[in-house]
Amino acid sequence: MAETVAQEMERRLRDAFAPTRLEIINDSAKHRGHTGDDGSGESHFTIVIEAEAFADASRVERQRMVNGALGDIPGDRVHALSIKASAPESAG
Structure with a gap:
């Protein structure tokens, strides 16, 4: 069985950053019928991620990294x- 988009995002982010916190929230249902809704149920997401790798990065740099x-x-x-x-509270 192929992994979902959410599962793939989680795998890629865990591999890249070894986060201390990672939440992938599927917001697609809130956007059903709106622009960008492709009917897959995986069109809109919120990612909450905490990782040491973000300690010295600006907000824009962090988004680019993700x-x-x-x-x-x-x-x-x-x-x-x-x-x-x-970044975790104890970082940078």
Whole structure:
């Protein structure tokens, strides 16, 4: 059985950052029938991620890092992605 988009995002982010916290929230149901809803049920997501790798990065750099780790998923297979990336309190 093929992994879902959410499972693939989780795998890619865990591999890239070894996060201390990772939540992938599927917001697609809130956008049913709106622009970008492809009917898959996996078109809109929120990612909450905490990792040491973000300690010295700006908010924009953190978002670029996450998007880079996700490869072709944002914009290609997922219409909308909200990213809340932070470093653990004890970092940097």
